[in-house]
Amino acid sequence: MLVPQSVTDLCNEVTTWMDGQRDQQFPFCDTYLMWQDFDQKLDRYNCTLPYWREHGNTVMEDIAIKGDFKEEIRKIVIVKGTAKGIALPCPFMSRESYYVVKKDTKIVLGKSYNNVLNTLEVPDYKLYSWKSRELEYQNVKEGEMLSTGNRYAMNAHIQEGAVFLYVKFKNQ
Amino acid sequence: MLNSKINKTSTEPVRLFIGTSDTHDRTIEKIYLYSILKNTNHKVEVTWLRPSMFPDWRRKGWGTPFTCFRYAIPELCNFKGRALYTDCDMINFRDIAHLWNTDLNGKAFGMVWDSLQMNSPKYKDTPQERGWWCDSVVLFDCEKAKEYIIPIEKQATFDGTYKWNFMQNIGSPFRDKSEDFVEQLDARWNSFDGYDTSYPYKELKAQSWESKVPFDKDEIWQLHITALSYQPWHPKYNPHAKATHKRQELMEIFWKYNYEVKTLDKLNEI
DSSP: OOOOOHHHEEEEEHHHHHBBBOOTSSTTSSSEEEEEEEEOOOOEEOOOHHHHHHHHHHHHHHHHHSOOOOHEEEEEEEOOOSOOOOOOOOOSSOEEEEEEESEEEEEEEEEOOHHHHTTTSSSTTSSOGGGGGTTEEEEETTBBEEEOOOOOOEEEOOOOOOTEEEEEEEEO | OOOOOBOOOOOOOOEEEEESSSTTTHHHHHHHHHHHHHHHOOOOOEEOOOOOGGOOOOOOOOSSSSTTTGGGGHHHHHTTTTEEEESSSSSEEEEEHHHHHHOOOOOOOEEEEEEEEEEOOOTSSSSTTTTEEEEEEEEEEEHHHGSOOOOOHHHHSSSSSSHHHHHHHTTTTTGGGTTTTTTEEEEEGGEETTTTTTTSSTTTTTOOOGSSBOOOOGSSSEEEOOGGOOOOTTTTTOSSSOOOOHHHHHHHHHHHHHHHHHHHHHGGGO
């Protein structure tokens, strides 16, 4: 599937005008949180950037599966790769999506969180025995997206300068 | 609100010290300075108080990378003249020379009163449970301040957060003990996230945003975007969860200035 134009435009706007933030799922990357629903009593996070306030609903409609997008989306964060930046798989499995906006990005999938985590360093993608570890990887091209359901762990091997929009959904 | 009296119209530059991090607050620094210069015809001499300026200081327990550097200011000025300190997370809307020239009435410090400042737990359920001077904007008479602040070399090795020691030494939480040497500044010079810190809240436990008294946007002289979680740029040193600022109309100003200073930055790329 292709990245919606609304997502590409948002990523371009955000990485041009906002400063990178910290997100523990993406250590050392520059991240830009747009939306987050917390399980605890914390208020829902809704970025104050005027562009997001104007176009955020369109973006969420374009990436949601059902109409009630504000109830089904847990988190939307834009991630920009840096020299040291890495992405970590989320240990709480639910539907996730990566919208790759800049630079092709390898994305690893597997039913075991630990096996996915253990691929943080892969010296040679062609030599690595993905099958014996019940893993697979896909090279997601710039302008394409990849989603998984809630029985898979997923992780991006992010390069410096790459940009993607990461979405975590709630388990319905 | 307090009507602060302006002592004199000095032509000397505003000697402004700004507490900040080494790298994580660069955009708000520019926005703050840009906003100051938009609103004044006075010269402003800025000294940025960054951790790299104080490499040997103990900073354990500080809430920000720069929490206690402000207490070095009188000594950095050789205990002479005035100095103005502010945090970096601010946007100015009024000529800062008016703050600079505020009459301290012979006192050592000018600060805004914060009715909701939490005091030591031992004052829980007493009239002193909340309320104290906030040190995020401080106008110093450097000579007079010497009496109340320990030397820099002792601050550097202080075991803990020196600001709490300082506050205790000037009488916290008993306001009457500090009235001879702290002058109250108008709360509009340090509006915490768009609210009035000095409002005499009857319900001192009021902490929710909804129960705070807001300033209208046009009433604010200096906006202090102080709650770390709510700062729209979310500095990487903040360990807390991110939260959405409650005053979107003030955030629109932040983002407008953000656009303007970054557009100016981009001139360097041409």
